[in-house]
């Protein structure tokens with residue numbers, strides 16, 4: 001059916017050469033020994049040294065001028081509503097602004113800001129199916145928005161999940177934002193979702209806005225969602241001992257968000273590191289939120305976790321790329337043959353005291369973005385939102 005087929009990409013062959021540093025997105029080998037990437041028809045087809053890869057017939061050639069190429073960033077937690085408009089802060093163009101912050105893929109944690117959001121079962125299913133279709137058809141700025149994430153209510157039965165899955169819904173919105181706030185009911189419904197291939201997440205911590213409620217460690221562990229949504233609170237975090245219990249009590253994704261408690265994010269990171277579980281750490285912004293939208297939010301999380309959490313910058317970038325892609329079964333997020341050709345090209349910001357891009361991030365600075373690419377197509381050149389990059393890539397051939 002139409003909603004299962006990926007959006008078409010134009011035929012073309014992209015070559016990015018003269019890459020100074022290639023970040024893979026993969027924790028086990030975060031830096032690749034290569035200076036060239038080739039992508040055909042939106043997928044990576046070769047990674048290597050220029051002399052060893054086939055660049056014949058390129059339709060677009062980018063000279064990276066020694067800058068850093070990484071997989072496009074993934075925001076694991078957003079709340080889109082319709083197109084590129086959010087009623088939360090009555091703002092338009094926010095997704096396009098995120099693209100200028102290096103984000104090429106977004107995951108909806110529920111379209112909960114929809115004015116008049118229906119809470120009856122027929123209505124919430126209809127809204128989820130509509131959102132899935134609408135964001136699959138329209139990609140603001142080219143950003144892949146995986147939306148259509150229903151918020152579960154107590155009246156739902158197994159057949160509702162079967163019907164949603166058959167209609168193309170692949171995500172649940174944050175458990176706890178609807179009527180289901182108890183462990184046993186959440187666990188039953190999360191199990192139904194999983195049975196039909198629908199991923200799940202949960203609102204962890206205190207209420208985010210009036211109308212939402214507290215979800216503590218017992219509910220989180222009993223619900224057993226695929227991702228522990230904003231384990232650092234959105235905004236109010238659980239006490240540290242409860243966060244530790246969650247980290248140790250399951251092997252699910254540990255999502256850290258910008259619109260959360262930063263100290264708790266660092267506590268979670270340290271705990272995951274001690275456990276040897278850094279592969280579980282994924283990043284989101286949880287925007288639009290009460291504090292607005294954060295186009296540079298994912299970069300800010302990478303920089304914050306690297307500089308204050310004592311994690312090498314190339315590892316912190318994995319939290320925003322490969323970890324999320326693996327956790328959520330996405331075809332992007334890693335520099336690997338066959339994956340989507342979604343890239344962000346960066347350099348250290350002008351006048352950052354860091355010697356290199358990685359050094360500048362470990363010192364707490366944000367990188368400057370020089371180009372974003374989605375499905376092998378150049379979407380932006382020098383970012384309008386980041387500090388200016390020292391060097392920027394250049395299109396040298398069409």
Ligand SMILES: [Zn+2]
Pocket residue numbers: 174202203204208229230234
């Ligand atoms: Zn939440």
